[in-house]
Amino acid sequence: MGFGRCLREKALVPLICAGDPGEQYLKDNPLMRCWEGEHLVLLAWDVLALFIYFVLTPGLIYYT
Numbered sequence: 001m002g003f004g005r006c007l008r009e010k011a012l013v014p015l016i017c018a019g020d021p022g023e024q025y026l027k028d029n030p031l032m033r034c035w036e037g038e039h040l041v042l043l044a045w046d047v048l049a050l051f052i053y054f055v056l057t058p059g060l061i062y063y064t
Contacts, residue, residue, distance in 0.1 A: 011046055011049065013027075013028055014026065014039065015043075019034075
């Protein structure tokens with residue numbers, strides 16, 4: 001398993017929620033409710049990391 005594939009799989013973990021539509025929780029951390037507070041902060045950092053890895057890094061390598 002390559003590093004890129006592992007990163008993509010780990011990056012998608014915060015999107016996996018379980019439970020009823022009104023009471024969803026993060027599958028890997030049942031104490032964290034989905035789409036509220038701490039989960040939104042986790043998603044923001046996740047999106048930033050994916051942007052850096054898949055957009056900025058290849059761009060910097062290509063132009064240098």
